[in-house]
Amino acid sequence: MARITAGIATSHVPLLGVASDQGKDRDAYFGPIFAGYDWTRAWQQAEKPDVVILIYNDHASAFDMKIIPTFAIGCGERYASADEGWGARPVPDVEGHPDLAWHIAQSLVLDEFDMTIINEMDVDHGLTVPLTMMYGKPAAWPTKVIPLAVNVVTYPPPSGNRCWALGEAIRRAVESYGEDLNVQIWGTGGMSHQLQGPRAGLINREWDNRFLDGLTGEGDDLRRIPHLEYLRETGSEGIEMVMWLVMRGALGKRTRALHRHYHVPCSNTAIGHLVLRPDNGEGLDMTDDGADLATAAA
Incomplete structure (x- = not known):
């Protein structure tokens, strides 16, 4: 059967796509940010997932105020990079997996x-930047992708508890699929940031790192964080972190961290990145994990 073998959490700051596209990913400013993904890029070469279920939010590229799905799953064959106002990113089209998605x-x-089932849409930086951070600049993305968009732009967004429960349901769905597939699930967005108003530029390192801590192990306190706490502690855009809870819910009761990276600043936010493995409590189920739990906080 198909199985979810790992979960990845990462910010999807659009400026990182610009840095990669313009060859600035190793300069003085962006170098420490991208270096925090070196471990994951090497690890992914060994993992070779067949499919990534990529949890992200659309930024008025595929959806606008005419239609606001709380949860939307892409069941198409292929997704092009969206033009977000300055032309589409020069990255490969994303290949879907319609059979598993349906x-x-x-x-x-x-x-x-x-x-909401979507058969045709373009995907923006919320989806393409995470692929860039994990895979660099390949001629074609080395995995198929099932996009799953969550509304965290327009009130009301789903609760953390509902997102966690969605992850649990995704795990059940994947495990009931008959084909032998290595599936990863990625939660993207965040961390603490606010883009407008008197608190523009807000970054809460302490809260961010407590959130990262809470994704590891068997606790589930994160699913009960209310919307008002995200708003108060992490800014208006910090609510994107509920998408990480979809990923966490899909990994089962317990997780262990293989790699962790946190860096400030990146544009007007922080970079958070975590690689998790489902843990059945019987110790390591693979011998090549090479766990690296160092954090970077410039």
């Missing part, structure tokens, strides 16, 4: 999640 969509709807 299976997950059916399973989620029967599991009482009202999913």
Whole structure:
């Protein structure tokens, strides 16, 4: 059967796509940010996931105020990079996995999640920047991707508890798929940041790192953080971190961290990155994890 073998959390700051596209990813400013992903890029070469379920939010590229799905799953064959106002990024198209995507969509709807099913859409930096951070600049992305968009732009966004439960339902869906597939799930967005108003530029390192701590182990306190706490402690855009909880919910009761990276600043936010493995409590299930839990906080 298919199985979820790992979860990845990462910020999806659009400026990182610009830095990569313009060859600035190793300069004095961006170098420490991209260096925090070197471990993951090497690890991914060994992991070779067949499919990534990529949890992200659309930034008025595929959706606008005419339609605001709380949860939308891409079931198409291919997704082009969106033009976000300065031309589409020069990155490969994203290849989907329609068979698995439709299976997950059916399973989620029967599991009482009202999913919006998308067969055609362009994908913006919320999805392409994480791929760049994990894979660099390949001629083609080395994995198929199932986009799953979460509304964290327009009130009301889903609760952390609902996102965690969605992850649990995704795990059940994947494990009921008959083909032998190595599946990863990525939660993207965040960390603390606010883009407008008197608190523009807000970064809360202490809260961010407590959130990273809470994704590891078997605690589930993060699913009960109310919207007002995200707003108060992490700024208006910090609510994006509920998307990380979809990833965490899909990994089962317990996780262990393989790699962690946190860096300030990147544009007007912080960079957070975490690689997690489901942990059944019986110790390491692979011998080549090479866990590296160093954090970077400039």
